[in-house]
Structures are given as C-alpha cells and as structure tokens.
Amino acid sequence: MAEVLIVAEHDGATLNASTARCVSCAEEIAGDQVDIAVFADDGQALAAQAAKLAGVRTVLLIERAENAHPVAAVLAPQLAALATNYSHVLGPSTTFGKDLMPRTAALLGVGQLSDIMAVESPYRFKRPIYAGNAIVTVEANTGATLVATVRTASYGQTGSGGAAAIERRETDASIPAHTRFVELRTASDGSRPDLQSATKIVSGGRGVGSGENFALIYDLAEKLGAAVGASRAAVDAGYVANDLQVGQTGKIVAPDLYIAIGISGAIQHLTGIKDAGTIVAINKDEDAPIFDVADIGLVTDLFTAVPELTDALGD
Amino acid sequence: MQRILVCLKRVVDYNVRVRLKPDGSGVVLDGVKMSINPFDEIALEEALRIRERGEVEEVVVASIGTSDSQQQLRTGLAMGADRAVLVETDAQLEPLTVARTLLALVDRENPDLVLLGKQAIDADNNQTAQMLAALWQRPHAVFVSELSIDGAAATAVREVDAGLEVVEVDLPAVVSSDLRLNEPRYVKLPEIMKAKKKLLETIAFAELGIDATSQFSVVSTDPPPERAQGIRVDSVEALVAELKSRGLVDG
The missing domain is CATH 3.40.50.1220 (TPP-binding domain)
Known part of the structure; x- marks a missing residue:
C-alpha cells in the first residue's frame, strides 16, 4: 500500500497553496494515506492549517529553532529520517521543493522524479522535459522510496474541511551548521495576489x-x-x-x-x-x-x- | 582558494526547436546542434571571474558523457578554464548517478567550490547540485544570481519564489547558477587555438566503480497536448466583449 508524506511549504505564518496542490496529487497515488510534515520553529498554527486540508490523515509537526527558515541542508536530514515510514515523499516543484527534495533523496540513496504532471499509477507518472516540448511517461522501481516534486500548475488545491490529527515528532537527525540563512528580500508588498x-x-x-x-x-x-x-x-x-x-x-x-x-x-x-x-x-x-x-x-x-x-x- | 570545479553538460542547443521521434522513443538528436548547457556556461563564467579577481588559482571543467562531450570541454577551455576532465560513458545517467560520479571527481580534485547550472535544459531535472552536496556532506546554494567569496565562506543571493534569499555557506560548497548570475563571454578565435593545447584528461566511467543502477525508465516520449486554435480580435472593444462572453470579466 502506498503511503505519502508531503513536506509543507510555508513562510512561518501561512501555509503556501502549493501544499494543498501536492495533496491533490498525493490522493491519486495513495488515496487517504496522505500525511503532511510541517517543519517550523513555532508551528502549531501552521499544523492546524495543514490539518484542515481535505484528504490529509495526519500532520506531523517537527518544531525546532533551526527550522525557522527553509534551509534545505537543515530540513533534508529530518525529512529523510521521517521518510523511512513512507513509500512516497512529495514536495512542490517551487523553489522551496526543488531545493529540498533532491538533497533529501540523495540522503536516502535514491533518485528523485521532478515535476509530476500526471499520475498513471503509484509508480508511473508523466513529466515535462525540454521546457515542456515533450512529455515523458516514466516508470519508477517499486523497491525504492519514491521522492518527487509535484508540478503545482497541474493540480488544483484540495478543499478545506479536513480534520487530521496533529502529532508532534522529533527526529534524531544531526543538523549541519554549515548553511546559514541571512535574509529574505521581497519586492512585493503582499497587496497583490500571489x-x-x-x-x-x-x-x-x-x-x-x-x-x-x-x-x-x-x-x-x-x-x-x-x-x-x-x-x-x-x-x-x-x-x-x-x-x-x-x-x-x-x-x-x-x-x-x-x-x-x-x-x-x-x-x-x-x-x-x-x-x-x-x-x-x-x-x-x-x-x-x-x-x-x-x-x-x-x-x-x-x-x-x-x-x-x-x-x-x-x- | 585553490580550485573551482565546474560541471558542463552537453545538451541540444538552446535555439534548436526539438523534434520527437514518431515512434515515441525520444527526441531526435542526430544532426542537431549541441552546446554547453546555458546554465553551466554561466557557472563557468562565474568561476573565471572569481579567478580573474585573484580569488582562486585554478578552474577545472568536467563533463560526463560520450566522447562528443570533448567539444563542450574544449569550448570551456577556450572560455578560459585551465584544464578539463571527461568521464566517458555512452549510458544515460540519472542525476543521482551523475552526483555520485561528480563526488568521485571531487575526491580526486579537492575543489573549494563546485559550480554548475541549476538545471540542464534537456531533462529540466534541477537535482544534481543538491544531490552532490548531500553526498559530499557539504552545503549547497542553488538558483544563485550573486556570489561573493569571503575567506572560508561564500555569500550567495538566491532567486526564490518570494524574492531574493541571502545565505552564507562554509567552503567547500556546491553552488548552482541561475540566469542572472552573469552574461558569459564570447570565445575568440585565438583562444580556441590555445585551448587545443590545454590538458583534457579522459577517465572511463567503469574505472570509477560507481553504481549506475537506474531507478526510472522512460516508457514513452510524446508531444505535449496542443491548445485549440485561437481567434484574433481587431479592437479593445471586441476583446472586452469576448472576455465578457467567456465569463472571464464582470459584466
């Protein structure tokens, strides 16, 4: 049975819509066996938002000070540690997911599938290559954890109204200090739709x-x-x-x-x-x-x- | 710094409109112009600029692929790289295998910095830099549009969905380039002649003893769904009427 773990994307306060799109893709892979991992320093409110997404079974909340910013080198070992209980680990193909998922896959010793645009079976997908000028149908080995990014434009957001359980988790992953977040410069003032x-x-x-x-x-x-x-x-x-x-x-x-x-x-x-x-x-x-x-x-x-x-x- | 390793992938040239084989078995590569992946070219340009600022001694370019990839390495040498290494294989390697191969090169070359493109414009995977850094247990900064070296660390400005993110990474590190990092130089004829004399070493992939098992297999390669033929309108008034009739604007 397929079981999917999705890594939530957020800005510390609000869950990014990419997460709800990943849930739509994950449901096609694993039905209702879909969990979300929220990495944050103070993530109770974020976990509550994730728990409301329709189709989510459990929200795993991993709180630690190092998780205040989405640094891939910090999150990847924690995500890899949680991944061992799942057949599939998904992230959005936003800059957040593209940064994190390949690093996570390599830590697990597996490859990664980029930009899922359609699910044909739990191990068979379509994805674009050559800037979308060709679409390949790819089959993945069933023996390995499937780490992938979801092409968010291909999926609508799952609805709200869910009531998933929230579980706090700790991992014994060792977190490197070699990569340090300095600042985020945003040009947009947030008054316009994303x-x-x-x-x-x-x-x-x-x-x-x-x-x-x-x-x-x-x-x-x-x-x-x-x-x-x-x-x-x-x-x-x-x-x-x-x-x-x-x-x-x-x-x-x-x-x-x-x-x-x-x-x-x-x-x-x-x-x-x-x-x-x-x-x-x-x-x-x-x-x-x-x-x-x-x-x-x-x-x-x-x-x-x-x-x-x-x-x-x-x- | 002693050395920067730059990874170059041979891909179908940016300006070529790719054609698919009618039997769905892939993209037509015979007789098609091939070039350095543009993102990798930007990575090489950055390495050369760092050397020209006196911040590194040597720039080494590496590629993994068939013997034809020598052409792209020669171009890299003509741009100004000091020497080149080709890991020769006829096999199509998955990004994880590419990262493992690059790690073997890293072990030989001991670079302070590995620079490469954020993605190759053929498979559009966007994985290799992140995977290499994970296997090497070193930092990575990807989608970088500004890079400065400061002793034992580097500061990178990254193009992310929310804007620009600044990170600091200890060296050695892996950095992947985004489009706005720089504009690569043009190669001049004398440099092409000079590049012929530079060292280009070839290593057989099999010699490295790397596990090249594939996790993924491509079942078919098909054209993307086509959009329906559109219409032309001849005035703003007609455009507004059309948008209203389709329910896309109020009124």
Whole structure:
C-alpha cells in the first residue's frame, strides 16, 4: 500500500497553496494515506492549517529553532529520517521543493522524479522535459522510496474541511551548521495576489519599455484583481523584480485568465503559461509567437490599448 | 582558494526547436546542434571571474558523457578554464548517478567550490547540485544570481519564489547558477587555438566503480497536448466583449 508524506511549504505564518496542490496529487497515488510534515520553529498554527486540508490523515509537526527558515541542508536530514515510514515523499516543484527534495533523496540513496504532471499509477507518472516540448511517461522501481516534486500548475488545491490529527515528532537527525540563512528580500508588498495561486494574471514583457511604463500593467491588474507577472526579458531589463518572472526558469502558472502584454512569446515563457485557461495576447508584432498559443489575440500598440482596456473594464 | 570545479553538460542547443521521434522513443538528436548547457556556461563564467579577481588559482571543467562531450570541454577551455576532465560513458545517467560520479571527481580534485547550472535544459531535472552536496556532506546554494567569496565562506543571493534569499555557506560548497548570475563571454578565435593545447584528461566511467543502477525508465516520449486554435480580435472593444462572453470579466 502506498503511503505519502508531503513536506509543507510555508513562510512561518501561512501555509503556501502549493501544499494543498501536492495533496491533490498525493490522493491519486495513495488515496487517504496522505500525511503532511510541517517543519517550523513555532508551528502549531501552521499544523492546524495543514490539518484542515481535505484528504490529509495526519500532520506531523517537527518544531525546532533551526527550522525557522527553509534551509534545505537543515530540513533534508529530518525529512529523510521521517521518510523511512513512507513509500512516497512529495514536495512542490517551487523553489522551496526543488531545493529540498533532491538533497533529501540523495540522503536516502535514491533518485528523485521532478515535476509530476500526471499520475498513471503509484509508480508511473508523466513529466515535462525540454521546457515542456515533450512529455515523458516514466516508470519508477517499486523497491525504492519514491521522492518527487509535484508540478503545482497541474493540480488544483484540495478543499478545506479536513480534520487530521496533529502529532508532534522529533527526529534524531544531526543538523549541519554549515548553511546559514541571512535574509529574505521581497519586492512585493503582499497587496497583490500571489502569482502561483492567482486566477488572473496580467504580464508584461520587453515591449512595455521601462519600469515606469509597467504602471500600465499594474493599473490593469488592479482593475481585474489580478497578479502581475513578467517575461524574462522584462526582468533582465530591470523593469521588475525576479519574483515576477514566469517561464521555464521562473514560475509556472495556471490562472483562468492570462493577459500577455508586449511579450513576444519565447518558448521558455510559453512553457510557464501552458496551463492557463484563456491566454490573451496584446502585441504590435503580428508575427510574435505568443499569438500561436493565444486564445484571443489583439495586434495593436499596447500603449493605447492597455489604458483603453483598463477603462473599459468598469469600476 | 585553490580550485573551482565546474560541471558542463552537453545538451541540444538552446535555439534548436526539438523534434520527437514518431515512434515515441525520444527526441531526435542526430544532426542537431549541441552546446554547453546555458546554465553551466554561466557557472563557468562565474568561476573565471572569481579567478580573474585573484580569488582562486585554478578552474577545472568536467563533463560526463560520450566522447562528443570533448567539444563542450574544449569550448570551456577556450572560455578560459585551465584544464578539463571527461568521464566517458555512452549510458544515460540519472542525476543521482551523475552526483555520485561528480563526488568521485571531487575526491580526486579537492575543489573549494563546485559550480554548475541549476538545471540542464534537456531533462529540466534541477537535482544534481543538491544531490552532490548531500553526498559530499557539504552545503549547497542553488538558483544563485550573486556570489561573493569571503575567506572560508561564500555569500550567495538566491532567486526564490518570494524574492531574493541571502545565505552564507562554509567552503567547500556546491553552488548552482541561475540566469542572472552573469552574461558569459564570447570565445575568440585565438583562444580556441590555445585551448587545443590545454590538458583534457579522459577517465572511463567503469574505472570509477560507481553504481549506475537506474531507478526510472522512460516508457514513452510524446508531444505535449496542443491548445485549440485561437481567434484574433481587431479592437479593445471586441476583446472586452469576448472576455465578457467567456465569463472571464464582470459584466
């Protein structure tokens, strides 16, 4: 029987939505045999949030001072120690999970599967390669613990209303002191929806032209209650901070509505938006590759169209 | 520091649009342009800059793969690496096996720092740096966009979902590069000529005695599902009407 342990992602106060997405994937692997591990220094409230996720059997709470920040070298030995009771250990394919899961797998002496996008059986999965230009079906040996990351854009969040038991756990894992968290610099002020859980995203590219011009993108996003994203070109040009980047090496998003403005549509960007419900493209270059994937395309100058669109959307 | 080890993977060039074999057995590699994985190229550039600042004596590039990977190592030497090591194998190795192989190289070379790309653009796994660090029982800092060396430690700025995270790691350590760490230099012809004289050592994979058992097998390789053909609208007004009719905006 498959039993899954999911490592919870959080910021110390709130559980990240990626955790509820991992539960949806885990249920396809192991039904109701799904536990969540919460590593924190003060994690009772976080554990309570995890316990409410539908489909979770038990929440394991591992509290120690070293767990205040998500340092992979600190968490991996603890997660590896807990993993021995499970057939599968899952984390989200966010920067948190990508950092932690391979280290955990190597400590267990096993490989790791990245970016599960579909579960065909407890040991057979689909995952993207070549920036999503190909999908491989992979079969894993049943004899080894399966450590994997879940491509969060492929799964919805499990519901709330669960009432899992919370159990405190201690591990005898030895924790290295060679990796030290210094600080987290966040550009976003938290007033805008998070890119990876937003239902609407307005994204700007190099065509927006400057950081000041990004006000056009923010104004439209404000009107729609949308998150703001950007292409790599816009981030490289310094228009916006790196945490807004959508694409192969940035964030993979799955909103209902994705509005790409002044984005040409490099293949690495398209990889990040393939799961969007409806893609709208506004670009003055009618040959831009973004129009190949757009559900609704508008060939026009963004500097007149975007303010017009913002106005047209009412109050 | 005495030495930085940089790992280079030979992959299908960034600009090539990959094609799949019709029988689902994989990606067409015959006659396709191959290059250094771009993230690894950034890692090498960073190592060279550290050497140019006088903070390390030697930069060694290593690759694991067929003898064709010599081309990418020669490019690395032309960029400025001092010498190269190829672990030769025709087998497709999983990241854990790659990490074990790199650990064997680490044991031979005793680097103060191992630099490599955060992921290879073929399999997009994003695992090797983290696994090598775990096996080596040393720190890792991955997705790094700024790196400074300070005696026995390094400070890394990491690109994470929430913004930029700063960590300090004791050396030796493993660092994986993100795109904005630097912009790699172009190789000039005289350097390509010079690189031909640099040492490129080859080790047979079998000589290292590494367990290469596969945990995963690829059953099939298929094209991604295609999105339905979209429509064009000719005005903002028409766009708004379309969005409303699909229930995507109010009104």
